[in-house]
Amino acid sequence: MNTDQRLTGVMICGAGHSGSTLLGLILGRAANAFYMGEGGKVRYLHDLKKPLRKRACKVCGEDCPVWSGFHWDETQPLYRQVADHVGASTIVDSTKNPGWIKARTAELDAQGDKAVLIFLQRDGRAVLNSRFRKYPDKDAAEQIEAWKGQIAASRDVFDAFHGEKIEVRYEQLATSPEAVIHSICELAGLPFDPAMLDFTRGESHPLGGNTGTQFVAARDKVEDDPDAILKLTPRTESYYAEHSGDIRLDLRWKTEMPASKLALFNELAGEFNAAMAWGE
Numbered sequence: 001m002n003t004d005q006r007l008t009g010v011m012i013c014g015a016g017h018s019g020s021t022l023l024g025l026i027l028g029r030a031a032n033a034f035y036m037g038e039g040g041k042v043r044y045l046h047d048l049k050k051p052l053r054k055r056a057c058k059v060c061g062e063d064c065p066v067w068s069g070f071h072w073d074e075t076q077p078l079y080r081q082v083a084d085h086v087g088a089s090t091i092v093d094s095t096k097n098p099g100w101i102k103a104r105t106a107e108l109d110a111q112g113d114k115a116v117l118i119f120l121q122r123d124g125r126a127v128l129n130s131r132f133r134k135y136p137d138k139d140a141a142e143q144i145e146a147w148k149g150q151i152a153a154s155r156d157v158f159d160a161f162h163g164e165k166i167e168v169r170y171e172q173l174a175t176s177p178e179a180v181i182h183s184i185c186e187l188a189g190l191p192f193d194p195a196m197l198d199f200t201r202g203e204s205h206p207l208g209g210n211t212g213t214q215f216v217a218a219r220d221k222v223e224d225d226p227d228a229i230l231k232l233t234p235r236t237e238s239y240y241a242e243h244s245g246d247i248r249l250d251l252r253w254k255t256e257m258p259a260s261k262l263a264l265f266n267e268l269a270g271e272f273n274a275a276m277a278w279g280e
């Protein structure tokens with residue numbers, strides 16, 4: 001991009017398993033926008049000590065036309081380097097780590113660029129159900145407390161953020177996607193196009209992020225590739241294998257979460273979750 005052109009960095013905070021990959025893919029479909037995935041993974045690019053899924057594009061692998069030739073000069077602002085590399089004027093990053101967000105915001109501010117922060121929230125029961133499914137051997141109480149800590153830390157970052165910012169509910173994104181994306185685009189200065197809502201359209205080159213959502217977005221490219229990084233597991237196949245690519249509300253927690261874990265969640269986080277609860 002032109003060095004005189006103002007760059008926009010759109011960052012997403014909140015807890016994992018809240019829909020940030022879906023949101024990032026949609027925003028990355030805007031004209032002159034590029035979705036990095038979890039931008040913090042640029043630290044692992046070309047590091048052979050890291051697993052392939054952490055050090056390379058989740059869709060293309062190590063031969064990615066974007067990331068295979070990118071090397072981050074940590075003395076220079078990251079989003080500027082990515083924007084120059086891909087020819088975009090808006091960079092979308094779903095890393096969510098508070099320290100990472102603060103560092104990237106400082107870089108944007110120092111360059112006179114625009115920083116936008118989205119606080120993405122989801123009913124904690126849905127988040128924890130996803131975590132229990134993914135990490136069945138981890139202590140449930142510890143996972144609940146870790147989620148509460150992530151939300152509290154994200155709230156602190158969001159409240160202290162001085163740029164453009166917006167709170168977004170995953171459930172609203174899933175049920176009223178056009179209205180939610182239009183609001184974000186207006187805030188970020190992105191041109192809204194209803195075609196953005198088809199997150200399976202076009203190419204994606206994400207680092208990290210939710211494999212199931214990425215599989216649906218890149219199905220045509222990865223489904224028949226035995227060497228693809230994006231592979232569904234028995235844990236995710238029943239939901240994503242036949243997913244049509246539409247934006248749909250995922251309420252699997254209502255039928256999947258064991259009664260004992262739901263009771264534990266209500267005991268430890270029921271009051272904390274009250275403002276985020278959905279579908280009572």
